Amino acid sequence: MAGYDQTLKPFLWRAERLHPQQEVVSRTHEGIVRNTYSEYADRTRQLANALEEAGIEDGDRVGTFCWNHHRHAEVYFAAPNIGGQLHTINPLLPPEHVQYIVQNAEDKVLFVDQSLLEPFEAAYDEEAFETVEQFVVMGSDVPETSLEPVTDYESFVGAQDAEYDWPELDEENPAGMCYTSGTTGKPKGVEYTQKMLWAHTMATLTPQGLGIEEDDVVMPVVPMFHVNAWGLPFSTTAAGAKHVYPGPSPDPADLVQLIEEEGVTMTAGVPTVWLGVLEYLQENDADLSSLERIVIGGAAAPESLIRQYDDLGVEVVHAWGMTEMSPIGTVAHLKADLQDISKEEQYKKQAKQGLVVPGLEFKVVDDDGNEVPWNGEDFGELYIRGPWVTDSYFKRPDANESDFEGSWLKTGDVVTVDEDGYIKIVDRAKDVIKSGGEWISSQELENAIMAHDDVSEATVVGAPHEKWQERPVAFVVPTDDAAIDEDAFLEELNEFLMEDYPKWWTPDSVVHIDEVPKTATGKFDKKTLREQHDIESLLDDAPDPDAE
Template identity: 70%
Template sequence: MAGADPTLRPFLWRAAKLYPDTEIVSRTNRGVERYDYATFEDRTAQLANALDAAGIESGDRVATFCWNHHRHFETYFGVPNSGRQLHTINPLLPDHHIEHIVENAGDRLIFVDASLVEKLEGAADSEAFESVEQFVVMDEEVPDTDLAPVTDYESFVADESADYDWPSLSGDTPAGMCYTSGTTGDPKGVEYTQQMLWAHTMASLTPQGLEFDESDVIMPVVPMFHVNAWGMPYSATAAGATHVYPGPSPEPADLAELIESEGVTFTAGVPTVWLGLLEYLEDNDADISSLETIVIGGSAAPKSVIRRFDEEYDVNVLHAWGMTETAPIGSVSHLKDGMEEWDADSQYDKRGKQGLIMPGLEFKVVGDEDEEIPWNGEDFGELYIKGPWVTQSYFQRPEANEEDFDGEWLKTGDVVTVDEDGYIKIVDRAKDVIKSGGEWISSLELENALMAHDDVAEATVVGVPHERWQERPVAFVVAKARADQETLKEELLASISEEYPRWWAPDEVVFIESVPKTATGKFDKKVLRDQYDDQSLVDGDVPEEAAPDEE
């Protein structure tokens, strides 16, 4: 029998003991800050003691509303290692989703970045936040705010001891929590146990995963509120690697500067980040020669991006796939042994797919008749997946559990093909969600908002391909006879912009005579997708201030 359950604690213990001088670097509003693993270990102990002093008990949920920086990283170990549950909240969600998430989770304390205080205030002024007893601003001082009671992070931890009696936790102790983005209704909570995060970390370290070691300098650009920054804060710590956190809203120039100045070897983020970096590198003299690997996930990686980084900068792009429910990495598109001898186009075809299942997971693809489809690269069906870091239920959502699970299997909602070599390729989504710049947009919510207007008879929203953002929403509206279409268009876009983040607003409103319907009377979006499968409706770019990964 095992002497101890698999938990996160040994990863930090090992890093602090074997690599005490290895740095953790963070870009903040005060410039670049840095310290080492030895100091990090002390500060996580101070944080755990501070949570004790604040009356936050074992099993309580502690939320973060933060960007990527060293203080946020401290919560990744200080909260779960002390027996609490870390709940990362996406600040890009609409206020009513944030209210639902906090109320559903019952968070008792929320850490919030100074730059996000105003955003949180918009949601916090509601009964949904009744469980919250303390707000802590991730800074050395507190800005003007209505949040109460509130203190700054450095004051919160300053007088606490750097020694802590870390509890012996079981593997099934809840350690993390993240909510889906509410693509088909209210966001759904996904809990991660200590064992789930341990297993995901160990698989990530393998050559078939992300393959970190202590020589790496790892910069997660994917937000830390977005499914644990794809697990990299944990796996980088387990490897004893250097961490580099790019801070709030990094521009391509910031990323290029950090890569050059810190010698970043490994980074990860959604495709729009790397499209922006490529554009910056075209016109600016920046040295990214240290960079070895970029992981692209969240949306499909354009083969042109993979090719350009490979041929122009000698950077290997790994295409990965995952979900909130898979903690999140499920597959990575490594080339199999011998494929390095293939011609470049054949290699890029493989590397452009979602790739090979991670060690430790199993999958199957189920067709319309509930039969498993053959691996021939042509037949397609819904991807089912199971494994030690795949959730088997949603938090307090029994009705969703019945719909989205088949015994041990998670029904992902992704429609895929699998080729003869076992490479998964997503060809569509079973649910009509739009993914723009790596963030989800709910077509259902937009449709309901559009149809709330008195002059709208029917409305549907479809994702149209976009060169930079992968997809952008387009609204197809059936106007009532009395309506002036130009006025109606302005009113619809204005109402969406008031209720939702600006980047949710459709790029175009197209007036049609009727929405195509299936035999059962449902809106048939496939007809519209097929009709508008180019970029003619979204040739204009999204304003930078409304961009989903830069807001």
């Protein structure tokens, strides 16, 4: 029997007792805000008292519609530690999805950032929000709003006592909730228990996870509304490290300034964020000497991106996970016996999704349900399980039947595993391109195209083809100084790609676009791209890939 339940409470207790002067720094509308762990813990207890006074009881959901800042971080520990459930809501979702999520979750108290009041009010629906008993605007005042009853955060917590007797909670208590982005239907709710968040935190603290130390300065750029900012508010607190929160809508200049001024050693976000920072650095001087590593996830990190940051002395740590996994599942650290391989081979390993973190198991199965060998060539769907992986969706028995097999989560990712155990996502099952009976990885092709000097972003989709079933079409965003003629560039690009790939992998058409549409979590949105373009007509004049 376990001697004590595994919950989030000890992480905050330890940080306050062992590192009382460590900082929690936040960029806000009101400027830079600094709190010590001692002050942060006091404010969290004040919030706990306020939530209890507002009627939050065991299992009640506390919703947040917020950016990354200290007040949001206070909700992260207060709501689950009183027995409630932290429910982060993505403000970039369509209004109808926000309505569905709030109604489905039955939120009781909702925290909203001032800068997000407009999209929040656009999503507000009296029937969908009927369970909400209190709105709290993050800040020290309440702008004009139709929400009611409403108060500002500082008034909500300010009169409360900084002493609070945290209850003893069962480790199976729901502690968090996040919804998938719902690109293929209604968003699906994923609940996280105290034990799941505890286990995920402990795994990310290991060297095989993210290896956060007490002398680290951690800046999560990945939004706190997206799978708990990959767990970083919890793991940074557990380590006793310094937090730096970039606040509302940070641009590359904001991020670079925070790295310079706060001595950030580790940060995390999707690839598009770090591509933007690279473009900023081309035009501006900056001191990134404190920055040791960038954790990149949410989408595949192009090898070219890894190389460019390596040239700056910054390690790119490629990670992969899912909302259903709390979220981290793999990290692409180099194993000890691979430290002496060539730099080129190291880059190839780092560009893969990596090694499964301690505590998880996985298998890769083909269409017949047989496990594929670890040879880097055979591929199948990735199944994964472990103590922080969910085995069901909230109120969605229909999805439970198709997305789970016993204790296994069927990820929907098509992968290979090499002889060293490194997982490489070939594609999402729905995005892989089948051409002439062979598979083409749209994701791998995208990364290869983005290695071209004239390409800032690229995405690849399969277009119907009478002879070959499907053929790849590339949508490219040129760099600022590149002038691209689509026909001429297609030939140039394919010559570039054929240095590493067979001719039948190369795109049959290139389309110049100003921006790749993104999902609410920053991933390339191929569904929207298909709606914006007549994909079927793009291959009308394309050459036969089999022709010489």
